[in-house]
Amino acid sequence: MHTLIIYCHPYQNSFNHAILDAVQQSLNQSNLKYQIxxxxxxDFSPVYSTEELKLYHSGQTTDLLVEKYLKLLKMAHTVIIISPxxxxxxxxxxKGFIDKVMKEGKNLSHIVTKLGVQGELKNIKKCYLITTSTSPTFYIRFFNANGIKKIFLNQTLKQLGFQGRSWINFGMISTxxxxxxxxFLKSIRLKKFE
Known part of the structure; x- marks a missing residue:
């Protein structure tokens, strides 16, 4: 079991990339194995093709990255997602990563029962979502219905079996x-992602 970092930002000189570097420093200092x-x-394509969508209920895929990513998720005990x-x-x-990689089927990411989605990724004991936003964090939490935490973390990832979910946001990134x-980067370097 290891730590898996899912990094989602196109610009290598972004603050999100500085967060990625800080997370790696933290993991290296703790002698934790990780993959990114x-x-x-x-060059992951988040778009479903007609052929890919036809395979959804069979748990199959036409995208080799989907297979690779799902295998990595099945081996992880900690997932750290870095995203704006x-x-x-x-x-x-x-969102496309979730749509395409999370495959329905036993021993994949989830199964669908009469009571709803049942997650198969229970091997993930801790999940950290580290984001940056132009809006202040309090605005996202109190005036924007806290959708990141309520929907992405506590609905989507919870349904998939992710446990120990927490959200860290760096607000007002532009100013x-x-x-x-x-x-903030120092706090990330000092954080224990275990």
């Missing part, structure tokens, strides 16, 4: 000071 899924670097918040939600690339950015 870099959705943009992998765009238009009050996760980016389309990350914040360098000192505040450095302080």
């Amino acid at each position: 899924i870099d959705l943009y670097a992998d 918040v765009w238009w009050n939600s996760v980016p389309g690339m990350l 914040t000071s360098i000192e505040r950015r450095k302080k």
